[in-house]
Amino acid sequence: MKKYRMLKYLREEVLPTTMCPGCGGGTVLNVFANAIDELGIDPRNLVMVSGIGCAAWIPSPYFKSDTLHTTHGRPVAFATGIKIGLPDKYVVVISGDGDLAGIGGNHLIHAARRNIDITVILVNNFIYGMTGGQVAPTTPFGAKTTTTPYGNVEHPLDISETIAKAGASYVARWTTAHPFALLKAIKKAMVKKGFALVEVISQCPVQYGRRNELRTATEMLKWFLKVSVPLKKAAKMSLEELEGRITIGEFVDVDRPEFVEELNRLIEKGE
Amino acid sequence: MSNNVLRRLYPKGNYFMQGDEAIAYGAIFAGCRFYAGYPITPASEIAETMSRELPKVGGYYIQMEDEIGSIAAIIGASWTGLKTMTATSGPGFSLMMENIGYAIMTETPAVIVDVQRSGPSTGQATKGAQGDFFQARWGTHGDHPAIALSPSSVEECFWITIDAFNLSERFRMPVMVLADGIVGHMREQIRIPDPDEVSIIERKLPTNMEETKYPFGRELVPPMPIFGKGYFTHVTGSTHKETGMRDVFTPSVHDRLVRRIHEKVREHEKDIVKWEEKFTDDAEILVISWGISAKPSLGAVLRARKEGIKAGFFRVITIHPFPGKRINELGKDVKAIVVPEMNLGQLILEVQRFTNDDVKLIGVNKIGGVPITSDEVYRAISGVMS
Ligand SMILES: Cc1ncc(C[n+]2csc(CCOP(=O)(O)OP(=O)(O)O)c2C)c(N)n1
Ligand code: SF4
Numbered sequence: 001m002k003k004y005r006m007l008k009y010l011r012e013e014v015l016p017t018t019m020c021p022g023c024g025g026g027t028v029l030n031v032f033a034n035a036i037d038e039l040g041i042d043p044r045n046l047v048m049v050s051g052i053g054c055a056a057w058i059p060s061p062y063f064k065s066d067t068l069h070t071t072h073g074r075p076v077a078f079a080t081g082i083k084i085g086l087p088d089k090y091v092v093v094i095s096g097d098g099d100l101a102g103i104g105g106n107h108l109i110h111a112a113r114r115n116i117d118i119t120v121i122l123v124n125n126f127i128y129g130m131t132g133g134q135v136a137p138t139t140p141f142g143a144k145t146t147t148t149p150y151g152n153v154e155h156p157l158d159i160s161e162t163i164a165k166a167g168a169s170y171v172a173r174w175t176t177a178h179p180f181a182l183l184k185a186i187k188k189a190m191v192k193k194g195f196a197l198v199e200v201i202s203q204c205p206v207q208y209g210r211r212n213e214l215r216t217a218t219e220m221l222k223w224f225l226k227v228s229v230p231l232k233k234a235a236k237m238s239l240e241e242l243e244g245r246i247t248i249g250e251f252v253d254v255d256r257p258e259f260v261e262e263l264n265r266l267i268e269k270g271e
Numbered sequence: 272m273s274n275n276v277l278r279r280l281y282p283k284g285n286y287f288m289q290g291d292e293a294i295a296y297g298a299i300f301a302g303c304r305f306y307a308g309y310p311i312t313p314a315s316e317i318a319e320t321m322s323r324e325l326p327k328v329g330g331y332y333i334q335m336e337d338e339i340g341s342i343a344a345i346i347g348a349s350w351t352g353l354k355t356m357t358a359t360s361g362p363g364f365s366l367m368m369e370n371i372g373y374a375i376m377t378e379t380p381a382v383i384v385d386v387q388r389s390g391p392s393t394g395q396a397t398k399g400a401q402g403d404f405f406q407a408r409w410g411t412h413g414d415h416p417a418i419a420l421s422p423s424s425v426e427e428c429f430w431i432t433i434d435a436f437n438l439s440e441r442f443r444m445p446v447m448v449l450a451d452g453i454v455g456h457m458r459e460q461i462r463i464p465d466p467d468e469v470s471i472i473e474r475k476l477p478t479n480m481e482e483t484k485y486p487f488g489r490e491l492v493p494p495m496p497i498f499g500k501g502y503f504t505h506v507t508g509s510t511h512k513e514t515g516m517r518d519v520f521t522p523s524v525h526d527r528l529v530r531r532i533h534e535k536v537r538e539h540e541k542d543i544v545k546w547e548e549k550f551t552d553d554a555e556i557l558v559i560s561w562g563i564s565a566k567p568s569l570g571a572v573l574r575a576r577k578e579g580i581k582a583g584f585f586r587v588i589t590i591h592p593f594p595g596k597r598i599n600e601l602g603k604d605v606k607a608i609v610v611p612e613m614n615l616g617q618l619i620l621e622v623q624r625f626t627n628d629d630v631k632l633i634g635v636n637k638i639g640g641v642p643i644t645s646d647e648v649y650r651a652i653s654g655v656m657s
Contacts, residue, residue, distance in 0.1 A: 011505075014516060044501035049347070061505045061516060066498040068350060069507035069517075070343065071373050077335065077343035081307065084331050084344075085351025086499045107343075110336040263333075266326040 006033035009043060011064050018057060022217030024176040024202025028094065028123055029058050031179055035186040046090045047082050051075040051104060053130045054204070055096035055123035073103030076111045079118050087260045090119065090190060097124040097138045101159045105137070108159075108197075112166035115194045116259040121186065122159060122197060125204035133207030140244065144211045160199045164251040169194025169258075171251040175201035175224040178248065185250070194258045201228075201246055273302075274466040276328055283465045290428040290454040291358075293461055294384055295320035297432030298356050300469050303382070304330035305355040307344035309337050309363060312397050313452035314386040317358040338363035342370040345381045349374075350506065352476075352497040354436055358384035360452075361403055362393065364410070372411035373508040374445040375532060378487065378495070380474055382435045384448040386455040387562075389640050398640025399452025401562055404617035407447045408591045414529055416536035417591045418543060419447040421562040425459035431588070437472040438543060442535045443492050449590060451613070453563045453642050477502070487528065488513030491535055536592060545588035546597060550576060554583025556655055557605045559598065561587040561618055563642060564611045570645030575652045582652050587618065595625035602626035607655040611635035611648050631655065 010033070019025045036046065046065040050056035052072035060069040070078045075093045083091040093100070100108050100122045111118060127145060128134040134147040138159065142151045164171040170192040172185035182200060189196035203209060203220035214220045224246065231249035234242060277300065288296075295317050298306070306321040308314075322332040331348075335341040338359050345355035359367065364385040374381055387403045389395035403410075407419040418438055422431040432448055439446040475494045477483045483496040486504055493513075496502040505515040510525040518524045536543065547565075550572060551557065560568040565586040575582035585601065587594060602608060608630055610619040619634045626632065635651045637643045 011503075043503070047498050060507065064503050066350075066503060067505045068347065068498075069505070069509065070346075071369055071508060074339060074343040074370065077340035078347035080333070080335070080340070081305065081344035081347025081349070081355070082351055082498060084305065084333065085348045085353050089499050106336050107340050110340070263331055267329050267331075269326070 006030065006037065009033045009036065009064055010062050014061050017062060019054065020206045022203065022205050023054070024125060024200070024204065025055055025058050025123065027176040027179060028055070028121065028200055028202060029062060031183050032058070032094065032121065032186060035183055035190060038183070039187055039190060041090060041190070046092065047086065049075045049079040049082065049091065049093045051095040051099035053096035053099045053128070055094065055125070055129070055202070056099060058123065059092070059094045073099055074107065076100065076104060076107040076118065076120065080111060080116055083116055083118055084260055084263065087117070087264065091117070092119045092121065092190070094121040094123065096129065097122060097126070097159065098128045098136045101157055102137045108163060109166045112163045112168040112195045112197070114259040115167055115169055115256050117193055118195060119189045120197045122199045123202045124159065124199055125202045125208055127204055127208040129204045129207045133211065145208070160197065160251045163197045167195070167256070168197055168252060169256055170196035170253050173199040173201065173246070173248050173251065175228055175246065175248065176203060177221040177224040188253070194256060273328070277466040280327055281463050283463055285460050285462050287458055287460055288425060289316055289456055289458050290422070290425045290450060291316035291386065291456065292320050293425045293428035294358065294432045294448065294450065295324065296463065297429040298382065298436065299324055299328055299330070300429070300466060301433040301436035302354045302471055303356045303436065304328065305345060305348040305353040306330070306357065307333045307335050307341040307348070307355070308357050308359065309335055309341050311360045311363050313388055313399065313455045314358045314360045314384065316455070317384060317386070338366040339370065342367040342381070342383065346370060346374050346377070346379050349379050349381050350498045354380070354440070356382040356384065358386065360386050360388045361390045364403060364406060368410040371445055372413060372415065375411070375415045376508045377506050378443040378532070379445065380439040380443055381445045382432065382439055382448065383445055384432070384450060387449060387451040389638065395640045397452070399455070399563065399613065399642070400638065400640065401451055401564065401613040402617070403449060404590060404614070407449055414533070416444070416533050417447070418442070418444065418536060418589065419449050419591045420545070420588060421449040421590050422454055423562055423565045423586060424454065425457060426461040428454060429461055433469060437470070440474040441472045441492070442539070443474060443495055444535065449562065451563050485513040487511055487515050488531065491531060491538065540592050543589055544592050544594045546594040547586040547588060549584040551583040551585065551601055553581050554601070554605055555581040556607050556609060556652055557583045557585055557601055558609045558611065558648060558652065559585045559587065559618070559622055560611045561590055564613055567643050567645040568611050568648050571648035571652055574645065574649050580652060580656055590618070593621050595621065598622060599625040602630050605630060607631035607633060609633045609635060609648065609651045609655070611643050611651070613637055613643060
């Protein structure tokens with residue numbers, strides 16, 4: 001059998017992964033490995049941090065780098081301490097929407113505001129996958145989950161838009177049906193000085209699709225392609241037209257003073 | 272280099288300062304170079320001092336969005352090799368509990384200061400109290416050991432913070448300092464030492480690749496393969512094997528890990544446990560206290576001695592692990608034990624665990640944010656005698 005080309009970035013002894021067949025997490029793992037490969041990043045210069053959830057298992061323990069698997073919702077706060085201690089390393093958080101934007105939403109917003117040089121890859125599957133498919137802050141209005149048996153009566157959070165407004169240097173959103181655009185975005189996010197978020201809309205056929213007439217990964221990917229709209233096009237659409245759509249593309253790409261550099265400037269002044 | 276910087280910035284000598292400030296300076300002398308926190312009375316002065324002083328010694332201060340983020344950030348920074356601290360009060364301490372457990376399970380050194388205030392809940396936000404005795408021991412979930420120290424004076428705030436860092440680095444675990452609003456805000460004279468007078472313990476780091484393979488076992492306190500060195504270390508709060516790899520299904524893996532974590536403290540209890548005792552040789556009544564309440568307790572014991580009452584004084588310094596053995600020995604020879612504390616009876620429960628039924632236990636308990644006076648303790652002592 002041909003060896004997977006990216007195996008060198010993974011801890012072979014813990015494979016195969018625990019992800020369900022068809023899970024979008026596999027795409028994210030693959031694309032991220034390709035991104036560091038194409039950028040030529042030595043994994044010794046990489047620290048990966050994640051919270052709790054299925055998506056949090058993408059980096060941890062599979063990536064062969066320093067990996068910190070933290071408490072639910074807190075990986076960005078842990079990563080903040082790591083980045084300050086190791087300003088020359090790439091500090092990357094990969095975790096779920098529930099983890100990063102639900103319980104951890106406040107840390108995400110403030111890390112973006114501080115503009116600390118961390119890359120966050122937020123895997124949004126619209127659901128709390130690991131705990132059995134409960135409603136998430138990203139679950140579409142009306143969708144069925146184990147805790148919204150009559151349909152979701154809440155409105156979903158637009159994470160990318162929120163974090164772009166919060167002050168991030170780079171924000172992009174793609175789906176697992178756009179792997180090449182996703183690869184490009186992750187590469188850009190990795191080299192961006194400042195806070196970078198890549199939101200990946202990802203399929204969870206097991207906990208989300210099954211309950212919403214999208215039983216297979218293929219059906220979910222087709223649905224992503226059908227409902228996604230590039231940001232430019234979306235700008236010309238009305239709110240009603242955008243209902244139930246996923247906007248994709250780059251939300252922000254700017255340069256602002258970065259937090260750890262500013263901290264180090266204080267030290268230089270002090271000395 | 273560092274000692275010269277300290278010498279220049281903080282020349283040895285006598286200073287007049289608050290307990291909170293003394294904690295901050297103690298941390299700096301202990302080598303703390305990363306502080307993350309969130310403001311709360313009566314601990315805020317620690318953050319303020321750290322934000323001013325840390326950049327001067329090459330350290331980092333960050334005000335996080337909350338206490339959960341603060342403790343997360345110090346744990347993250349600790350894995351980069353920095354000595355780290357956060358400080359808070361009751362409500363913030365409660366918020367930190369989940370990640371205190373994470374630090375225990377991942378064997379991460381860090382110092383957490385709780386300048387106790389009056390609760391429950393927001394209680395009397397600006398007033399001191401001693402109500403977190405058990406929160407420090409049992410606040411987080413699961414089976415775990417705990418080390419917590421409590422200072423009684425401003426000078427001790429400095430030294431106990433240094434002890435906390437040393438224990439934390441030595442045993443690779445979080446260590447708590449339980450001060451209180453009164454000691455934190457009180458001003459006293461303290462002597463800042465020459466940095467050479469301070470003994471510092473550094474964590475054990477791996478010296479070769481081989482030693483990085485078992486960061487969570489094989490030795491009672493394994494070397495800590497900090498991040499950024501190319502070791503590819505995996506750290507998780509889930510049950511893990513000696514290599515760090517998750518295994519939540521094998522009972523023996525969990526058993527081995529959690530027992531070893533307990534053993535770190537149990538096996539070295541003798542070196543960790545600290546107390547102070549005076550006039551205990553012939554004591555008929557023993558006053559046992561902790562933290563700020565030990566001050567009026569000693570005052571009352573001195574007065575009792577003057578009046579011819581054979582009173583003894585015992586101050587618990589490490590509230591966890593608890594000097595129960597010594598209390599048990601002393602308890603055999605006394606008629607009564609008086610336990611003054613600013614709560615409705617927490618230390619006294621631990622004292623009770625280590626004393627025989629024929630010893631009379633009398634709590635002097637005061638809440639409301641006002642410190643216990645030595646008169647009040649004296650009245651309890653003389654009440655036993657009459
Ligand atoms: C403090 C805390 N609350 C709740 C949980 C239970 N929990 C584990 S994973 C999870 C949801 C994860 O959802 P998400 O981040 O969207 O990841 P997914 O599994 O969908 O990839 C929850 C609620 C926990 N581990 N800790
Ligand atoms: S439950 Fe969903 S998100 Fe979790 S591994 Fe399975 S498919 Fe992926």
